[in-house]
Amino acid sequence: MLLSFRVQNFRSVRDIQELTLLATPPDAGLPAPLLFGPALHVSPLAGVFGANAAGKSTVLRALDTLRALTAAGSDARDAVRRFEPFRLDPAARLLPTRFEAEVLAGGVRYVWGCAYKQGEISGEWLHAYARERRTIWYERDRGGVRTLPWARLDGLAAVVAGDPDVTLLALGADAEHPRLAPVAAAFAAIVPVRVAPGPRLVRDLEHLAAGWTDELTLLLARAGLGIAGVDTDGDGVRLVHEARTGPHPLGAYGESDGTIAWLDLLAALLPALDRGGVLLVDDLDAMLHPSLTAEALRLVGDPRLNPAQAQLVFTARAVPPTTAESQRWYAVKDDGATRLRREPGGPGLSPGELAHELWLAKRRPTV
Template sequence: MIYRVEIENFYSVRERQVLDLTVADNVRADEEHLMPLYEGSDQRAPKIIAIYGANASGKTTLLRAIEFIAGFVCNSATPTEISQDIHPFNDDECLTKPTRLAIEVGGIINPEYLSEGAPYEMGTLRYELVVQAEHGMVSHVISETLSQRPARKIKWSKVFDRQGNEVVKNAAQFRLNGFRHLLNTLKPDASLISTFAFFTHPTAHFYAKALGSWVYTNLNVVPAFMSGDHTLMQRLKADPVLLKALNRDLSRIDLGIQQFAVEDVPNLGPQGRFTHAGHTRDLPWEMESQGTQAFVRLFPVLAEALSMGGVALVDEFDTLLHPLVLPEILRWFYDDQDRNRGGSQLWMSCHSATLLEYLTKDEVVIAEKTSQGRTHFYTLADMSSQEDKAPVRRSANLYKKYLSGALGGVPIVG
């Protein structure tokens, strides 16, 4: 799980922003909303992180930062690399400065546990990346550092420290024996982890998975009007288990739908069709309601994160979905007895104030943009450190406070 994100000179973020979601064990909070950073940890973090703010305030920037790190760690060295956009803050000074990103995650930190019979060790990992961007892409890596902190320890120890194309430090967990030659061909715009994992380095695979392969997102989905949802239909057609799970939840949120199926049509490929109660003919995908289509598009991201114990990054979570469907999806992530036994997280940007009726102050992040176009983040649990803002009580009505403007993150109209 992700409990800390740091961003500097990335899209609308200019100055370094630190988002720390940890909740100490002595804080009284709704337990179903929180989970330990790792098994046995005294600190907890929320299962759901809801990012609120006015239009263009930088909500998506936070999601993009996490997505970028995950993709860079996993895919930047692969021949089939998908281009990842990266842009510094848009002023003359920042365009020539590096972008700095970091995340901290909790979980298993000892890659040796992958060997049969080896014990596993819990703790936290910290990944720091400093890159120079040009023309919307990484031109070169300035530094890349991975550190770990075992359970009950205070200090971090470095797994590796890369400066440019040189590894200046590596621990036993990231041995270079038999792989040192890769440093001679290390691409300046690729991750050390991604490079070594591609060439089957045993522990690089572990760290790639721990830091990024569990992230699922709708951020880079091709718009429906461009793709006709062809990729979505191919995916559902190829995965009967996912399609069955989708039908189960569709029947719960739309009483009129009896079944959704995907069939191959000559010259068209896989096409979606809905069977409705009382209809003698199936309804084709393009004639279904926009709300149902939105739910189907979002479902694979949520289902895969929940089944894999991963992180779902959802931009515009509440777009087109009925207000009563939204809290139902939140309940999936709160349900650690059935739907979310793997400790998955949901990070979402949204506008729906009614969702605040279901959230606690630990779960709400506010994105605000200054008159100079600079994005700042803060949590409601951290309101006391914000200028001109009072602390938020756990018993406070977040819905009323947000609409009144007391929490920030609302548009100024007129």
């Protein structure tokens, strides 16, 4: 589970910003047992709201970049090469981007973080917390890597010393290291989901045929989309609509963008409810009716339907009334930089005021 996330000097974020999913009050979240000590209570939802260009999507992109930095394969190297510092301050371009996240894996709290510039990891650290005591598994800077002896990381540390554009945690995931791989798996469970218009909307539904479930059929049929059922005969999947002449199946090309967006979300959400993980959804309400947005949030927030304690981090234009205040974050711009706050920013020009300003500008004499 994701407990908290911090980011600095990334895209529209200049100063350190933190998003936490620890529930306040504690009884408002899902219980997450620890190996030692009382259980934590973690929120299954975190919504980021704000005006256009306030930096909402930047928060989700930062989380996805964090996932890539810890991933096996070439993802970590690709993320380091895509160095994206805050560009409105010349000094920030010379500083590294910094990410830090706290996750729960196997009943233990871990804090992993890294700092990087173009093609180079300048710092990395992994700490574990048990019985409220911190154990430093490793810390890395340009001078080398210092590791905990019993963690048996010397071999990986020697490899990373000559490989400055990959994280030690990503190497541990590649090597399936018995101590690092479970931590890397917690970050690998962060999954971005697209529900906005784009290439996925014109794809057929064959990619869902093998994993189609009765639950998916039920949620589609009860969503008020005119869908009566699903035809899975043959090679693909077609949604069945009721018509005067009887049931009529349609392929993806005949469905509305909103229907496909709801299907895309459910196709990722339902497996997460069974397996766990963290879903990242940008513009959750861009293509979905408010009732469907609320239904998705209820699915994640209901512990009976979410036994694996999946989490959903999303951005939206409007604040869903089903979210608690502790689950709401607001992105605001200050001197061109994004800040995360618990309360919304001050009101800007209303549409009527904006139109009035335009009317006044047109009446001003030109010289």
